Amino acid sequence: MKKIGLIAFTLTLSLAALAQGKKATSADVERFFKSTTSVLIFNENKMVDLSLKDNLTKHWKVTPLKYVDSTEFENLRTDAKNSFLGITEVRYSNDKRENPYYFLALSVGGNAANYADMPDLGFIPFGTTLDEALDNMYMLPTLLDFLQMHVQNLKMIPGILEESLRFYNKNVEELANKTILICKDDVTSGVSPERMDKKNKNEIRFVSREEIVKAVEERRPNTVVSFLVCPKGEVTARCYKMLFGTDDAKLYFYGYHKTNKLQKNGFTRWDIERIARY
Structure with missing residues (x-):
């Protein structure tokens, strides 16, 4: 995975050549809690x-928190007393897809040669285009x-x-007695409510995007919602x-697959069956 630049939802800031992302250490985590977190802001988009x-x-x-522009960011990133929050462009060297993915990223400063080498504390898929990242802003409070x-x-x-995020798959066992809302547009062609109802031990409902957004905005109690990040209309992608x-902002399930002509984008039948077994 290659982390190539920090953006603030609208513009890309090219800070470095392509470089492999760096895993954080326990010392990096300790430094974060003593840091001030800088957020890169672009005045071109007031809204x-x-x-x-x-x-x-x-x-x-x-x-x-403090808000900085691109010049301030470059001056601050080598200071170990600073951390940084924003959206990062990510490309995968072994993927056929040329366009980047966008992740919500939390990094810490220090002696890294460039932004791409700064230790990552959190890295959450957020969109596959900037327009999609903007559409997904309804999820930002939960993700934060x-x-x-x-x-x-x-x-x-x-x-x-x-x-990393795979750690939270153990939380799938806690889905019993929760209402699980999965957007009907977020499932593969092999998934249907009728087919899944026969296998479900808990309440899984296939709903509209509007219902997902409403549940998130209401912080609906005892409810879990799907969040899918995958390029639309591309045969091969992540x-x-x-x-x-x-209501609790916990991550209960995390996974990914590479799409192809047979395996389309979305939650698969095997994903739903795993989610529904408890």
């Missing part, structure tokens, strides 16, 4: 800047809450540094599949 600031003001509690819980978990459970709690 996006205001939305970003509003969400961070309401939801970001774990470190002090999850990211803060994630760094707290990194501090208490160092093993997560190796497993498809990221997640389930987040709307």
